[in-house]
Amino acid sequence: MSISEQIAIIGYGCQFPGARDPEEFWELLRQGRDLISAVPEDRWQNEKIYHPDAGTVGKTCAREGGFLAHLRDLIAESESFALGSRVSVDPQHLLLLTTVVQGFHNARLALTEETKHPVGVFVGQTSLDHHRAIYRQLDEVTFEHCTSSAPCFAANRVSHYFGFTGPSVTLDTACSSSLVAVHLACQSLRAGDCSTAIAGGVNLLLSPEASISLSHAGFLSPSGRCRVFDEAADGYVRGEGCGVVLLKKLVDALRDGNRVLATILGSSINHNGHGVGLTTPRVAGQRSVIEEALIRAGVKPGSIDFVETHAVGTKLGDYIELKAIADVFWNDESIRFTPLWLGSVKTNFGHLEAAAGIAALIKVLVSMQHNQIPPHLHLKELNRLIKRKNWPFLIPAAAETWPSNGGSEKLAGVSAFGFGGTNCHLVVSDRSTACPIDKLD
Numbered sequence: 001m002s003i004s005e006q007i008a009i010i011g012y013g014c015q016f017p018g019a020r021d022p023e024e025f026w027e028l029l030r031q032g033r034d035l036i037s038a039v040p041e042d043r044w045q046n047e048k049i050y051h052p053d054a055g056t057v058g059k060t061c062a063r064e065g066g067f068l069a070h071l072r073d074l075i076a077e078s079e080s081f082a083l084g085s086r087v088s089v090d091p092q093h094l095l096l097l098t099t100v101v102q103g104f105h106n107a108r109l110a111l112t113e114e115t116k117h118p119v120g121v122f123v124g125q126t127s128l129d130h131h132r133a134i135y136r137q138l139d140e141v142t143f144e145h146c147t148s149s150a151p152c153f154a155a156n157r158v159s160h161y162f163g164f165t166g167p168s169v170t171l172d173t174a175c176s177s178s179l180v181a182v183h184l185a186c187q188s189l190r191a192g193d194c195s196t197a198i199a200g201g202v203n204l205l206l207s208p209e210a211s212i213s214l215s216h217a218g219f220l221s222p223s224g225r226c227r228v229f230d231e232a233a234d235g236y237v238r239g240e241g242c243g244v245v246l247l248k249k250l251v252d253a254l255r256d257g258n259r260v261l262a263t264i265l266g267s268s269i270n271h272n273g274h275g276v277g278l279t280t281p282r283v284a285g286q287r288s289v290i291e292e293a294l295i296r297a298g299v300k301p302g303s304i305d306f307v308e309t310h311a312v313g314t315k316l317g318d319y320i321e322l323k324a325i326a327d328v329f330w331n332d333e334s335i336r337f338t339p340l341w342l343g344s345v346k347t348n349f350g351h352l353e354a355a356a357g358i359a360a361l362i363k364v365l366v367s368m369q370h371n372q373i374p375p376h377l378h379l380k381e382l383n384r385l386i387k388r389k390n391w392p393f394l395i396p397a398a399a400e401t402w403p404s405n406g407g408s409e410k411l412a413g414v415s416a417f418g419f420g421g422t423n424c425h426l427v428v429s430d431r432s433t434a435c436p437i438d439k440l441d
Contacts, residue, residue, distance in 0.1 A: 007186045007264040008253035009245050009428075011107020013099045014362050015074070016241035017066040017349040021102060026366040028348060029374035030399055035349040036064050036224060036237055042072070044208045052222060060215040064224040065205055066239025066349035074098060081161060087144040090130040092202045092242075093157050096123060099242045100158055100198055107246045108259060111162055120166035120194035122185040123155040124177025124201030126354040133207060154202060166194030172354070174418035175310070176269075177201050179357025182245060183267040183424055189249050200244030201355035211238060217279070219314075219419075226313035226346040229322075229395060231381040236312040239350030243358035245365075262365055265411075265427045266297025272421035279419045281317055286324035289423040290413065294328070297427035299411060301329045304427070305403050306341040306373055307413040308360040312351050313344075319385040321415070326391045339394045341403060347377035357416030357424065364412045368430040371410075373400045 012022060017035040019025035028035065039046035051059035068074070071091065078094035104111050131149040135141060147153060151170045159168040167188050173180045178201025185199035205211075214220050221227070221235035253260050270292070272285035294301060307325060311318045322342075329340055345363045346352075352359050367373055376395050402410055409431040417423045 004251055005190060006250040007189060008248050008250040008258065008260045009262045009264065009365065010248055010253050010258040010260060011103050011109065011246040012244060012261070012362055012365060013102030013106055014241065014243040014359070015068060015095060015099055016243070016359060017068060017239060020070060022106065022362065022366055025362065026370060029345070029363060029366065030370070030372065032375035032377060032398070033348065034377060035066055037067060038064055040067055043067070043206060046208065049208055049212065054215045054218060054220065054222065058212065060208060060211045060220065061222040062211050062215060062220045062224070062238065065237055066352070067205065068240055071204070085144050085148050087134060087142065087148040090149045091206070092125060092127065092130065092204050093154050095204065095242045096154055096158060096202045097161060099200070099244050100162070103198065103244045103246050109246070114196055115163040117195040118166035118193070119164035120185060120188050120197040121155040121158045121164055121168045122181040122188070122197060122199040123158070123170045124172070124181045124354045124357070125151050125154045125170055125203070126172050126174055126177060127203050127205070127210070129204065129206035129210070132209070158198065166197070173422035174420045175351070175353055175356050176416040176418035176422050176424045177354040177357065178243070179361065179414065179416035179424040179426065180269055180422065182264070182358070182361065182426065183269050185247055186264055186267055189247060195248065195252060197247040198244050199247060200242065200358040202242040203353045203355040204240045205238055214238070221313060225378050226344070226350055227378045228311045228313045228344040228347050228376070229318050229383055229386060230379050231383050233313045233315050233318060233383060235314055236346065237350035239352045241352050241355050241359060243355055243362050245358070245361065262368060263429045263431065265299060265429050266293050266295070267424070267426045268292035268296060269422065269424045272423065278421065281320045281417060283320055283324045283327065285421065285423050286321060286415070286417060287327045289425045290324065290328045290415070293413070293425040293427050299427055304329070304340065304411050304413050306343070306364070307415065308364050309342055309344050310415045310417045311344045312346055315383050315385060318383055322386055322391065326389065330391060338403065339392050341373055341394050341396065341400070343373060343376045343396065357414070360414050360416065361426065361428070364414055364428055368402065368410045368412070371402045373402055375399055
């Protein structure tokens, strides 16, 4: 990809389990902390709906998750936004507002200055917990119930509150939502629809209905951990949080004197097409989306140091993803002479669903910044389906110095795959490409 098409990441913000900002996020990653905990009592009474048999009617096999300990404080702090609604606003929207403010502070930008130019907002959201809850008393429903909780207002409220006039889109591709939001933000910047873009995702676990449904589908882990790539993998643990990145075209960021933290060299989205089942992952779809992202980035597979995988902790799903990676990185045309490092942030605090992709991307950003790959948790014995293939990848049991595969820049891939079949992959470089403006092509 020509330098004029590259996208600069100029700031980011996050609020994840155990982390109120990027600095705390890095610390929990570096220390290899496990942030899974019991369902807080102020969410729902989980013991009343728990049953070890995942198929029990009205019950869930899950007892734990990755939760924000500071959610109540966050909602209280959000009153400063003076939203003026008599109906409680979806806490996901409040979380998003505070994370956007954090992202602008991280980027060293004044929100008031940015409103002089079109700013786009792209948000991934899937959870409707609050939306369902406020409609239960039908005789109390007003128009404000819609504006307080409809998914479109996740992005639209951010645009309205801060006065942003660029595209404002909330999207749902399930687990790939927030990474797809980043991809679409990049496309919007290249098309000239906006000069700055905010992209990310949000997910809060406020009621148990989805946990019951996912338990019946066999997706959730009865043992309460995302044991990614492990023989004991038995499903995923649900988690919550919010993350955003601030984006500009690289040429614009350099012209404006912005701090460039990393660049998105290329990205791609696709769908698995027809297969065994709607929620069944496919090697062909995952392989294709990675290949296309690398082609658009102008990067050979052998140059990638690390891939932050989508992997959630199911034996077959993890195997399918590594098969797709192997097809791309170890085929006859792209022989690697160095191992490829792999990881999954889901082992720290669970699967953040709509916010999973942005959590993966921000993990890569802070890892590049600190020149380390943080430890991958809960791996004791490699999944036998994976082990028998003897693919030459490495998984860090402890923090490792970021490897160099023959170049001065750090290069990583980030994957997110929605369980409805929408796949996304990004290629990210730590290099700011601090090139004089008059030499940009």
